[in-house]
Amino acid sequence: MTLLPDDIEEHWESHIAEFLPQCPLCSSKSLDFDVEYGSVRDHIYCPDCKAKWEIDWKGEDFKIEYMILLEVVNTEKYGSLVNVKHNLEFWLEMISNTQEGNAAAKEAAEKTAVSKVRCRYCRTLFADSLDVCPYCGGKR
Secondary structure (H helix, E strand, O other), rough: OOOHHHHHHHHHHHHHHHHHOOOOOOOOOOOEOOOOOOOOEEEEEEEOOOOOEEEEEEEOOOEEEEOOOOOOEEEEEHHEEOEEEEEEHHHHHHHHOOHHHHHHHHHHHHHHHEEEEEEOOOOEEEEEEEEOOOOOOOOO
């Protein structure tokens, strides 16, 4: 099975959403993703608070290495975070510091602790508790 760039981009977007379930600044769950196959820079946007991050990937499993907050409307509160590299754990900690974010951050942390296997057909990582790849349907 050959994956087209659009399929890969959709997979990456769902992967990001797993690890960053809501906006670290305003707790909105309406994040938008600008992920382009072959792009040097990918972005996350929050339409509610107008924040924009650049994300950088690491390794074949596309783990988010760091995120840089590029734009934010509330510069009085978040201005010191603009243009500074922070790892994913930093942003998840911000989510957990909000009252609404505690459950979502805990769920995201549990997802990162799940043992995963790589599909031998499409190379997607998925939970080893599954017998088939949720992306392409390939058997383990």
